[in-house]
Amino acid sequence: MTDPPSGPRPATSTDVARLAGVSQATVSYVMNDAPGVKISDSTRERVRQAAEQLGYSPHASARTLRKGRSDVVLMPVPDIPVGHLAGRFFRELGRLLRGHGHTLVMYGDTDGRGATAAREWAQWRPAAVLVAADRLTRAGVRQLHAAGVATVVAMGPRPSLLAPTLVFDDYAIGGCAVEHLIARGRRRLGVVVPAEPELAVFAGPRFEGAERAAAARGVAVRRIVLPSDEAGAAEVVAGWDAGERPDGIFAYNDDYAMVLMRVMQDAGLAVPGDVAVVGADDLPLGRLLRPRLTSVRVAGDRSAAQVADRLHQMIVAAEREAGVVLFESSAEIVHRESS
Amino acid sequence: MTDPPSGPRPATSTDVARLAGVSQATVSYVMNDAPGVKISDSTRERVRQAAEQLGYSPHASARTLRKGRSDVVLMPVPDIPVGHLAGRFFRELGRLLRGHGHTLVMYGDTDGRGATAAREWAQWRPAAVLVAADRLTRAGVRQLHAAGVATVVAMGPRPSLLAPTLVFDDYAIGGCAVEHLIARGRRRLGVVVPAEPELAVFAGPRFEGAERAAAARGVAVRRIVLPSDEAGAAEVVAGWDAGERPDGIFAYNDDYAMVLMRVMQDAGLAVPGDVAVVGADDLPLGRLLRPRLTSVRVAGDRSAAQVADRLHQMIVAAEREAGVVLFESSAEIVHRESS
């Protein structure tokens, strides 16, 4: 009654049924290997061949509408730069979830949070939503559950009170670096906080973790706000008094560490003689520098499989306990020459 | 008759209609600002308030089913590592498309191609598909069009014969680097081809572009297969005869260039004295090295807006001419100290 006819349309289950000489229901049963329904092998085969011949692929939206939920694991990602570890982790996760019949979808959304954002995510009736912990509110989680989302999973540096969490422990990274510096005999510690505001989500916890570890050993840390460009960083370093200059610095990550090392060396400071430097993320490039860069390695690659399995279970069982840790990254120091 | 009742369900347009005291059709007309349909302002307002009160958000799948196509721009991405430029470009593109009412969805799929892959993408009835040129076949494109996909857009180093293309010109990158090296007086040229097979898609064109530019000037280039790890790279360099050693190398990208520079320096070769090195992608880190790394910058950031606008037009008009270039990246040399 409505649509303009537009040439050849994609095949539907009804088309397949007609070609195979069976009913549409039978096609559906065959395609989904419906348990508890008996279909003879000959019919099964005929349906399969007809589907193949027509290039049939079920209409995802129709299926979602009928079932009330899709097989999508929705991952709303705003403008946050995806780091080295996280990128690998999610690529792997996507591959594994696919094996369980789910589809990981990265959805470039606005940076809203709470119920408003949840409403937008809910449109897709995803099986699960995987999102930064600080974008969830109680009302938002409730809304998602009401929309049939089986499980909401948070991601953040600490277990969320609202949902099970993938803990990417940025506190531990800072702590690990500082403990290493102290063990190497450094006492005038500095911790880099990137001047770039979009990194604040990660930088806050790393700094706090460093601060806490230092406090536990009776050492103070100094906050160093550092821009990522060479000139800006040089200015910061030039402003240091010889007496007050730190003798050990955790540089937030390897990128900032490399810039920092460069400008310190150009300013005549010896690394690690005058100042020890520790980065994080263990980028391959860090090993090319002289001195080779000490870094905090964040492990997690392996665990993507565990997370995928667990997530699948949770979707099937519609588990929604909050405060549970589904995954926890571990931090360990990789000691090289810069510290 | 079918579904188990499961607590509070998300609000539907019918719920909104009931609360506002109108019919479901009216709600739909109001929510979509349907042109050619008159609704009084008072009713409009009542519907809007009811929708707000119930937290109504339309069921994306139901809408897709009814309309025959969704507002999704599907971007199937296999395991290819997303580079610096491409990452920024697509993030920006997503943001802009959203402004036009589309949703960019990155879909982590298998690495199939042709009609089989197309069938999988077609399940979602996307408005457009944005995919690597070499995954398209004529049959695949036909299948997508049949599924109501308004436009198929290819991405690759050359305009595709099957669909309009976003040209990320890797040939030009290689050419640009080699021309620079020749202009600097180098004649024994080498071009790095990464040993890692997943980079072959990009490496092939960069090498060919380099080869062609060299041939045009009567210079030969030598292919250097280089692994990305330091030890492996050192072995390659150690194998060079003093006489045959290249005096100018295009190193595929900045990452490989940095490794190469490192191992060459450690082997006692002077850069650029003995060997000039050119990278690509203009990573910030390259500027930190000594000598600072010369690189080929790939411009494109700006044009995301143009691409978004054009893509929107194409979706609306269902344009499908092949051989058209929607976007072309440009390569230019950034000369620093390594060459």
Next chain:
DNA sequence: ACGTATCACTTATACGTATAAACTTTGTAT
């Protein structure tokens, strides 16, 4: 011979939306 299982299907229906078509008011020209 008759009821009853089991098998192998088919029929009918609902999911939530968009939209053509029908319908009721109300206003306006003849």
Next chain:
DNA sequence: ATACAAAGTTTATACGTATAAGTGATACGT
């Protein structure tokens, strides 16, 4: 007064699927 248009709304329907419920067969035990 009557026709007729315009405004504002409702009714009815289709999109493609999954699945509960129904329908004929055929087999089997007594």
